[in-house]
Amino acid sequence: MKLIDLNRDGAIGANCTYLQIGELKVIIDSGLHPKKAGREATPDFSKIRGVHLDLIIITHCHLDHIGSLPVLMREHPEAPVVMTTSSAMLIERMLHNSANVMTRQKEEANIPEYPLFTHEEIDRLKKRFTGIPFGQAKRVQSGGNKDAITFILHPAGHVAGAAGVEIQHKRRKIFITGDVLFDNQRTLNGAKFPVDRFDTLIMETTRGNTERPPEKSRANEVVRLVDTINETIQRGGSCLIPVFALGRQQEVLSIIHDARKFRRLVDCPIYASGLGMDLADYLDEISRKTKHANFNRGIIKELKIKPAPRKLNPGEDPKQNALYIISSGMLVERTPSYVLASGLIGNANNTICFVGYCDPSTPGGEILASRSGDTYLFKAANVKAKIKARVEKFELSGHADREELLQYAVQCNPRSIVLTHGEPASRAWFMEQLTEALPKAKITDPVPLQEYQI
Template sequence: MKIIDLNSDGGIGANSLYCQLGDFHFVVDSGLHPKKVGRLAAPNLRPLQGVNLDLILITHCHLDHIGSLPLLMRAFPNTPVIMTQPSRILIERMLHNSANVMMREREEKGITEYPLFTHEEIDRVAPRMYPLAFNSPKKFAGARDEIEFTFHPAGHIPGAAGIEILHKHRRIFFTGDVLFNVQRILAGAKFPSGKFDTLVTETTHGATDKPPGNTRSKEMIRLVDTINATLLRGGSVLIPVFALGRMQEIMAILHDARKFNRLADAPIFASGLGIDISDYFDQISKKTGLVHFNRTILKDLKVRKMPRDFVPGKEPGIQGIFVVSAGMISENTPSYTLASCLVGSPKHSICFVGYCDPDTPGGHLLAANNGDQFLFETVNVKTRIRAQIERFEFSGHASRDEILDYAVQCNPRSVVLTHGDPPARAWFNEALAAKLPNAKILDPVPLQSYDV
């Protein structure tokens, strides 16, 4: 197999892999880098010049995996795109939201390259996106060769898939983003067993060890306890969330707590894309049974839309639980404005329930100490950190030891490392070399071609 990482920066960003098996050419994912703008945020498609691309496969609908898909489809106007049934339900909404964000950033930041694609283009290419059920092998013939591929549940978010590929006598597996543990609204990954010739694996948590004894159930209890203590002292709680997956999981946890009278009485507020995505989860639940979430959860909680009249830096006039995006408290988002209102008072709490890039405002808040000065530059608010700031382990990614154990079980001849920062990949490189001394471990340099 020939493989090229099309993500110019490597790491976690514009995830996209070009693969060639015999005369069959395909790409896995086509994302956007969250910390770059314009065409620099998209994968570099130069290695695909002159290629007759047979197929595009999508692992899941986070924007670092699908955010540039219309650009790839524009370059290859006859190539079909295949994904799981839940992903097919979600993907157009996620892409339309991305187009909205780019239009806003064009106006606010003067990024003239935006939008990279339009709503009309999304609608035009959508008929080339096809769903395929989990665990349903499908043969796909290209111009001169064929492969068989199967989507396997990967946990992580609804629709996320690992992809098993058979080509002649070779067996290859792409983990995509994977979580083996059960989430409140989603089952864990169910990956195939047995030997693979090549394993292409994510490495997100390679640089961090999972704390001993830490479980999702314990973190749920700790989150509810923190919310109750905050409300008891007269404060409000901000829970910054990713709109796809994490908001719905947190709402389900709050619903459970309230149903069993373990959550203090206070209004719950939410905003934006996450509310819309909840409708799509309801569809996925009814059509596939793969998600344990429906709109009744929001109705029972009497979730309200977040007020728009908050003044940056000024405490809100209403007490509540605010489950709003963005998960990393990015600038110009509801969570950013609300954080500027809450962080200066010790009665409030900010509860992080997902990954925060160290270079984002959320990452800066987590790294700061109580009493430090903090600047919310976009809204011109500078204040001392007095609020309770907590991090809860609700990761959507498997631990490094879980992925290592799976790799050992697969006993592959080759392992390709993807979706991880350099320290994470370095840990996997060393650990895999020790556990699989006869395997070839490859940490691909972006845009370089490798024979695996």
């Protein structure tokens, strides 16, 4: 098997992997780098220019996995695109939102290459999207000969529709984890992956540099989050929970709803808005039609959620003694959570609660690495503030703990392992641990754009 990581920078960003399995040419995901702009934010497709793609497989609908898909489809008009039934219900909405964001960024940040695709193009391309139920085997044959692969999509937890990909070619078995969470969430059951003697395992490594203390179980972290919100409100402050629009926002809303239902949450105004609230309708529909999610949008009405103020002034604390559940999860510049954080962070009564992965170089990651009393510059908001608010990190990530992934790899006992979707330190941890646990396996941490025979 030939493999090329088309993500220009490796790590976590514009996720895109090219596989040649026998005569079949397959792409897994086609993302957009959240910290870059223009063509530099896309994978480097030059390595597959002129290649006839037999298949594009999408593991899930986060933009670091689908954000450049229309660009790839434009360059490869012959390639069918497959994903789970749930992802097929989400993908158009996610891409249309991305087109809106890029159009706004073109004006605000003067990025001439944006938007990389239009709403009209998304509408034209959608006929090539095919949703496939979990567990259903599909055969794909190469256009020029009789060579073929069979693939099956398996539930990966993480977010609605997320899949691990099992590929069979003759006697060879390959498994791609995609982004995976084995724990059950309020809105979604955990991953159900096959445990088999795979020849090759291509696995994510997101949390390789994060050790979860034994006392920080998911259930304990939910309790701690609710307690932190209560303490913040009771001392007269406001609590900001930055969230990813797909997955995290609906999960946090479900946690808050359960807490209020059982009278464990103090009474306070709750503000939430943005794409995540729109996606609540989609999660509700997925829950009803596929049974692969557990979310009822009726909880939004029961919680009496108010839309976040449209006009948030940088550096200004609204002083609403409220709970805010808004994106982005990493406080990416110019997002509502970024602007609100610039106003909340200077008040010791307030709390910022991070509930998911934060890239170290994003504002969220930088604030988490800072200390109380440090000065932080919100560059895009032109606000410099002393960190007085309480800043907390809760282990409620949508990604599996490193020990769980390591255990899964050992159970599969593959001949070769390829590390993906992780910062260098995270990949280094897995490289060391896997080398010790599976001394006979060939472990590869691919250099971007370099071809490997696996």
